[in-house]
Amino acid sequence: MAETLTFENFEVTVVRSTRRKTAVIKVDLEGVSVRVPADLPLARIHELVAEKTTWIERKTAEAKRKRAGIAEQAEISATLTNGSQILVQGKRLSLRLCESGHMQVVQSADCLEIHAAADVLADTDQIRALVEQWLYRRAVEELNFCVNVYKQRVGAAPTKIQIKDYRARWGSCKPDGSIQLNWRLIHAPMHIMDYVVVHELCHLLEMNHSKRFWSEVERVEPQYKMKRQWLRDNGWQLSF
Numbered sequence: 001m002a003e004t005l006t007f008e009n010f011e012v013t014v015v016r017s018t019r020r021k022t023a024v025i026k027v028d029l030e031g032v033s034v035r036v037p038a039d040l041p042l043a044r045i046h047e048l049v050a051e052k053t054t055w056i057e058r059k060t061a062e063a064k065r066k067r068a069g070i071a072e073q074a075e076i077s078a079t080l081t082n083g084s085q086i087l088v089q090g091k092r093l094s095l096r097l098c099e100s101g102h103m104q105v106v107q108s109a110d111c112l113e114i115h116a117a118a119d120v121l122a123d124t125d126q127i128r129a130l131v132e133q134w135l136y137r138r139a140v141e142e143l144n145f146c147v148n149v150y151k152q153r154v155g156a157a158p159t160k161i162q163i164k165d166y167r168a169r170w171g172s173c174k175p176d177g178s179i180q181l182n183w184r185l186i187h188a189p190m191h192i193m194d195y196v197v198v199h200e201l202c203h204l205l206e207m208n209h210s211k212r213f214w215s216e217v218e219r220v221e222p223q224y225k226m227k228r229q230w231l232r233d234n235g236w237q238l239s240f
């Protein structure tokens with residue numbers, strides 16, 4: 001049975017571990033938890049958490065907003081219909097369903113038009129598949145273009161570029177010199193996509209997150225800290 005500490009505005013789940021030497025507090029969508037060494041007295045844990053009250057309350061409020069946003073998004077994507085908002089390269093496009101014998105997806109200034117037969121337009125799953133396919137193709141184009149632009153500036157070219165369907169990461173780099181990029185980056189503003197591409201290309205020079213690695217990133221992307229933070233804060237919105 002998990003121990004719980006109750007504070008004025010939040011509850012904390014205590015997770016004890018024999019391997020742990022220090023206490024660490026975590027706030028995520030599930031709530032607040034503290035991981036502690038197995039024998040740390042509960043009164044001391046209470047004290048440690050109390051010291052971080054302001055930080056925990058701020059993080060809890062953030063998590064609450066995030067949960068509300070996710071719920072709202074789930075509701076929107078459950079019903080893809082005329083007027084639904086699709087995020088493409090940081091811009092909200094309005095979905096427009098157009099009955100047509102010729103199936104195609106067309107992007108105009110502020111709309112994403114789905115041309116298809118009436119029975120397809122009546123089926124959210126089929127609309128979703130069409131939108132996703134279109135977004136994926138756009139992602140492949142944009143990400144390849146982006147890598148081509150930045151490989152010169154970084155001074156490293158990948159052996160292979162793979163566009164992947166990752167749930168919890170934006171990119172990766174393998175020892176064989178290939179890089180992997182998440183197709184959902186097509187939702188992000190272009191300068192954010194640039195940062196992820198530069199980040200992975202820099203791993204071809206430095207296969208770690210050392211000081212030398214970050215200075216390579218900074219050389220090409222002087223604003224990288226802001227962009228990294230933007231992804232942490234907004235990454236969960238990059239879906240439809």
Ligand SMILES: [Zn+2]
Nearest residue numbers: 199203208209
């Ligand atoms: Zn990295």
